[in-house]
Amino acid sequence: MLKRKRFIFVGLIIIVAAGYLGFVGFQSAATYYYTVSELTGQESPAYGQTIRVNGWVAPGSVEQEPGSLTLRFTISEGNQSLPVIHQGVVPDAFKVGNEVVVEGYIDQNGILQSNNIIAKCASKYVPER
Amino acid sequence: MGDAGYIVLLLAFAAAIYSAIAFALGGRGGHPALTESARNGLLAVFILVTLSVEVLVFALVTHDFSIEYVASYSSRDTSLPYLISGLWAGNAGSLLFWAWLLSLFAAVVTFQKRKSGHELLSYAATILMTTEAFFLILLLWVANPFRTMAFVHPDGMGLNPLLENPGMIIHPPALLAGYVGFAIPFAFAISALLTRRLGDEWIVAVRRWTLLTWLLLGAGNIIGAWWAYMELGWGGYWAWDPVENAGLMPWLVATAFLHSIMMQRRRGMLKVWNMVLIILTFSLAIFGTFLTRSGILSSVHTFSESGLGPLFLAFIGITLLGSLGLLYFRRKELKSEAEMESLVSRESTFLLNNLLLVGAAFAIFFGTIFPVISEAVRGVKITVGAPFFNQVNGPIFLAVILLTGLCALIGWRRASIKNLVRGFLWPLAAAVILGISLVISGLREWYALAAFCLSGFVLFSILYQWFREVKARHRIKAENYFKAFWDLLGVNKPRYGGYIVHLGILLLAIGIIGSSFYDVEKEAVLMQGESMSLNNYTLTYESTDQYDTQSKTVVSATLAVYNKGKLLGKLIPEKHFHRNHAQPLTEGATVTEVAIRSTLQEDLYVILISADKNGRAAFKVLVNPLVNWIWIGGGFLVLGGLIAFWPERQRQATPRQPAKKGNRDEH
Structure with a gap:
């Protein structure tokens, strides 16, 4: 019985340790996830806080100065939209009309300053609706 | 053309239902004629599903754009390899491929076990055919790959150019086969529960299946990582994307299962745990298939949304509740035959490694579905990003790696201190030297240093252990070292295959540590x-x-x-x-x-x-x-897995002999 207790004790230590790791990791990595209309419908969108926003790349909105790192575009959902300024690499699946998740923060002008774009690599060309 | 494919699938569905029922009745009443007929039914399912796959491939190759699927995933410009891989490029096609793999595996296992008159087979086949019927229902009524369009596209819309990569030809089939294959050990486990044949029989029957499936899933994941690194152009190989996680979770649990069945075979322990592990593995494999199709989580891999989600959830729910319920009723017959004797024993390292692997899988599961939980509970979606997964899993995986090294050195039952010291001394010394030289060469982050030293220690201890075994054989059999090494490999393939897999994991770990700390x-x-x-x-x-x-x-x-x-x-x-x-x-x-x-x-x-x-x-x-070491490690993993999988010359299916001495331990 003593051995059994010892095993349970070791097991408990592991569970507590793993739980602690999870908690610490969670605090540093939890990010709010909105769709464009949820965000624009809100009274006080979280300024400065890192968020993820899901929307569709609006037609005619993408401006990339060739040979630069900055990309401006708008993501929309229904008739709501949100301007985005992105710095850096753009995933290949980023394309007008595609669904994207943009990670970044809202600045004072209400622009989403993005540092990461996750584009849904639709394994299919869904005809634009 | 499309109609032909659909009708064949309909026939396959009927045959699957018939076969499932006939196997169940035949197994129950012991009617050999009925079982024979059920077996023919199962073969018919395989032939019919193969036919419908052929119809779809033929349609893809001949550009039959009247079929919506063909028009959506190929065009006249698509080259032949990618025309064929169009089969798994989309939702409906990949489901058909899934169903085909399952029918293939079911046919192989049925005919493999036919001669031995396996008592477990009947119910196992019932479960496989029921699963097959479920997928055929999806194909027939929800995601029909043969649906025709009124408007025939002249040239086809083509495959997404991102998918035109050699990775497309091997990654999805390997991954899917890795998911599907777990149906076999699951079916045998449930059959063992139903028939109350709860000895080692089912484990012996499925060990090699599980190993092969595990290998395919592992290889599929690594090829996916390589593809992402080479093709997706963001500089990384693993993003903790929900669909990547979906491929990793069953692999981790299956890794635990492969280790813990050794405990059951050698010591008669952990019987309930093994059942739980294989039930979880199979459920997670189905969950992975579901994640890619439901659209509930944002992922780079999503197929367009479809009505499959609820059906999959129902299937997973029935699988989990049914099998865990059955396990509960049989719990008394699954008593352990032995007790843990010591904390410092191979048993306890295995148990610990099991807990850690399942713990890691649980943490990944939690992080993956957290957006869904938080939306249900608080009405806001909260996602957890890569830092969460790295912080939780980094230490867990390091501990798993450490145990990999320890368990090879610690004997079964109870280890003597003297043996331990002898086994550990040299590897430990080597690891210390490695650590010192890393510090001298300028590494300062303690976490990375610790991780490197630990991996080095385990690497050296595996090599040292292997060397000692070769040396022993060299001495006893008077063979030269090379021959001793080679013969040893042939004599105990599972053991040395396992060593090679462990070396592969270590190289992989070294690559991951290097590229995540020093990029x-x-x-x-x-x-x-x-x-x-x-x-x-x-x-x-x-x-x-x-x-x-x-x-x-x-x-x-x-x-x-x-x-x-x-x-x-x-x-x-x-x-x-x-x-x-x-x-x-x-x-x-x-x-x-x-x-x-x-x-x-x-x-x-x-x-x-x-x-x-x-x-x-x-x-x-x-x-x-150090990124290249990840791919090299993957190569070792596949090589070692294949060696362990290779049939043994002598008896494979001997029952456990009580307290057999000698070193025929699989590792």
Whole structure:
């Protein structure tokens, strides 16, 4: 019985340790996830806080100065939209009309300053609706 | 044409239902004629589903664009390998491929076990055919790959150019086979519960199946990582994307299962736990199939949304509740035959390793579905990003790796201190020397140092243990070292296959540690002739080029790479702008072709972000240390897995002999 207790004790230590790791990791990595209309419908969108926003790349909105790192575009959902300024690499699946998740923060002008774009690599060309 | 495929599937569905029922009745009443007929039914399912796969492949190859699926995933320009891989490019096709793999595996296992008159087979076959019927229902009534369109597309919309990569030919089939294969051990486990044949029989029957499936899933994951690294052009190989996680979770639980069944075979322990593990593995495999199709989580891999979600959830729910319920009723017959004798024993390292692997899988599961939980509970979606997964899993995986080293050195039952010291001394010394030399060469992060030393320790201890075994054989049999090594490998394939797998995991770990702690990156806008530098490298942007091919415009930039002033060569990252024939007015797909200068020490990874006509271009440059070791480790993993899988010459299915001495322990 003593051995059994010892095993349970070791097991408990592991569970507590793993739980602690999870908690610490969670605090540093939890990010709010909105769709464009949820965000624009809100009274006080979280300024400065890192968020993820899901929307569709609006037609005619993408401006990339060739040979630069900055990309401006708008993501929309229904008739709501949100301007985005992105710095850096753009995933290949980023394309007008595609669904994207943009990670970044809202600045004072209400622009989403993005540092990461996750584009849904639709394994299919869904005809634009 | 499409109709033919559909009718064949309908017949397959009928045959699957018949076979499932006939197997169940035959197994129950012991009617050999009925079982024989059920077996023919199962074979018919395989032949019919094969036929419908052939119809779809034929339609793809002959450009039958009246079928919606063919028009959506291929075009007249698509080359033959990618026409065939169109089979698994989309939702309906990959489900058909799933169903075909399951019918293939079921047919193979049925005929493999036919001669031995396996008592477990009947119910196992019932479960396999029920699962098959479920997938056929999806194919017939929800995601029909043979659906025709009123409007026949003239040229087809084509495969997404991102998918035109050799990875597309092997990654999805390996991964899917890795999911599907777990149906076999699951079916045998449930059959063992139903028939109350709860000895080692079912474990002996499924060990090699599980190993093969585990290997396919592992290889599929690594190939996926390699594909992402080479093709997706963001500089990394693993993003903790929900669908990547979906492939990793069943693999982790199956790893635990492969280890804990050794405990049952040798010591008669952990019987309930083994059942739980295989039930979880199979449920997670189905969950993975579900995740890619439901659209409930945002992922780079999503198929377009479909009505499959609720059906999959129902199937997973029934599987989990049914099998765990059954397990509960049989719990009294699954008593352990032995007790843990000591904390310092191979049993306890296995148990610990099991808990850690399942714990890691649970943490990943939790992180993956957290957005769904938080939305249900608080009404807001909260996602957890890569830092969560890294922080939780980093220490867990390091502990698993440490145990990998320890358990090889610790004997079964109870280890003597003297033996331990003898086994540990040299590897420990080597690890300390490694640590000191790393500090001298400038490594300072304690976490990375610890991780490297730990991996080094385990690497050395496996090699040392192996060396000792070879030496013993050399002494006893008077063989030279090479022959002793070779013969030993042949005598106990599972054991040495396992060693090689462990070495592979360590190389993988070293690659992951190096590339996640010491990667550096830089973005820059350069005019022609300008340079940028990163670590030792200086890159000079020399020229751009642009040319058109039939289907795309290629923009490339040439950079000269110098290391401390010495010219190493040129790197030419490209961007391909595909023209969309189907919809000429819409924007075509862009494919980034990165340029990588790869050595065993590190990869120099260059992405062309954009270039203009005036000679200005934007780049992202990364230095990823030790990445190649991940792929090399993957190679070892596959090699070792195959060796362990290779049939043993002598008895394979002997029952456990009580307290057998000697070193026939599989490892």
